[in-house]
Amino acid sequence: MKENWTFHHIGIPVADLDKSIQDYGTLTTQTSFKQTFVIDSSKAAEYLVYGSPPDPNVQTRAVMGQIGPLGIELLQPVQGDTVHRELLETKGEGVGHIAFTVEDLETETAQLEAQGFDVILSIKPAGSHNRSAVYIDTRGRLSGLIIELMQA
Numbered sequence: 001m002k003e004n005w006t007f008h009h010i011g012i013p014v015a016d017l018d019k020s021i022q023d024y025g026t027l028t029t030q031t032s033f034k035q036t037f038v039i040d041s042s043k044a045a046e047y048l049v050y051g052s053p054p055d056p057n058v059q060t061r062a063v064m065g066q067i068g069p070l071g072i073e074l075l076q077p078v079q080g081d082t083v084h085r086e087l088l089e090t091k092g093e094g095v096g097h098i099a100f101t102v103e104d105l106e107t108e109t110a111q112l113e114a115q116g117f118d119v120i121l122s123i124k125p126a127g128s129h130n131r132s133a134v135y136i137d138t139r140g141r142l143s144g145l146i147i148e149l150m151q152a
Helices: 017-025 083-091 103-115
Strands: 007-012 029-032 038-039 043-050 059-067 072-080 097-102 118-125 133-137 146-151
Touching: 007 017, 017 029, 017 059, 017 072, 043 133, 072 083, 103 118, 103 133, 103 146
Parallel strands: 007 072, 097 146
Antiparallel strands: 007 097, 029 059, 038 059, 043 118, 059 072, 118 133, 133 146
């Protein structure tokens, strides 16, 4: 990990978001969740899965939370072919990615691509000229791990 990467959360694909929120909530009194939200590829200026717009559109129900000091994101694929659905189908529920904020997303992404890592998810929010997040596929070299980089 580079010096300018700041840990943000671990992402966990789940089959049933509501049940998972309940289950994780029983771990400790220090577990809390924010409001659920939907990631909808049709609402983004650009949403690319393996370099192409998804067909059909991707919809993922999600929630951000905390288990003590650990940030977590639970992600339930609802529609379309997404990285989260792929992970659920190939690995089952569990840690799918580790997310970091970075000061310059484009520079960090270019450096990782130069090292041979592929971008498997790229998100540019509506109204933005820049990407807000990318998923970097390090599965072939780093124990099946995907890294999410988010613009700070």
